[in-house]
Amino acid sequence: MASDTTKREERARRGPRLVYVPLLILLVFAVAPLLLAWFAAFKSGEQTVTNPFGPPWPATLDNLREAWTAGRFSVYFKNSLIISVADVIAMLVIASLAGYAFARLRFPGQRPLLYGLLIGLAIPVAALIIPLYVTMRDFRLLDTYGSVIVADVALAAPIFVFIMRGFFRDLPRELEDAARVDGASEFQVFWQVMLPLAKPGLMAVALLEFLWSWNDLLLPLVFLVSDDLRTLPVGMLFSQGRFTVDYGLMSAGVLILSLPVTILFLVFQRDFVRGFAAGAIKG
Helix, strand or coil, X not given: CHHHHHHXXXXXXXXXXXXXXXXXXXXXXXXXXXXXXXHHHCCCHHHHHHCCCCCCCCCCCHHHHHHHHCCCHHHHHHHHHHHHHHHHHHHHHHHHHHHHHHXXXXXXXXXXXXXXXXXXXXXXXXHHHHHHHHHHHHCXXXXXXXXXXXXHHHHHHHHHHHHHHHHHHCCCHHHHHHHHHCCXXXXXXXXXXXXXXXHHHHHHHHHHHHHHHHHCCHHHHHHCCCHHHCCHHHHHHHHHHHCCCCHHHHHHHXXXXXXXXXXXXXXXXXXXXXHHHHHHHHC
């Protein structure tokens, strides 16, 4: 009997460990190509041929310098940063206000508007490119930061409004009532009471929107024609025609594109997971 109990305990301990095996395999397949590209960014042309899979030794910054200057990745980086930061700020304002309104207020047309947001989630981005292009052309926003920022925020707003709605909907109503008894206006209730409690949701929205905007290729490719306004993903796309054979230079571009978002996610991963999980449970 004791032997059977020991075997069951051993199988119970072994079970959770076996779960990590496929996860480790997926991790290798996901991380290995990125690491190889990062290694190649610090290798000379000779090292890329003689040691394609190993770490760079000795490491060189020549590829990064050339990509940053001759490859114009400094310009592309600036453009991506401007658009991404503007997207995040606009999305935090819109998602928090709309999420609070749908969760805590009652107003005419609330349910049809909510259903409209649901429809927005179901429409693929590619199906809206032509209407968006015509709209931006009519408003003379083509080849400006504004075209990408407006389109990014409009397309991503439904999902982020629903995330914030989930946070605001389950916050204690007693806090809201107490603030109103003390004479707080509706905006004061939102700004001073509810918004600080929704900080995990705001962090999740900010990180997701930044990642979406930073890695977006389609909208900047369609709306931004000038090379001076291209973002990093578009710059990488067009660099393939100029530096196809220069693997070190292309890898330096990959490093410039991927390193900022990797660092951002690693630094804020706990806030991201906690905020997203809480929004999913509450929503």
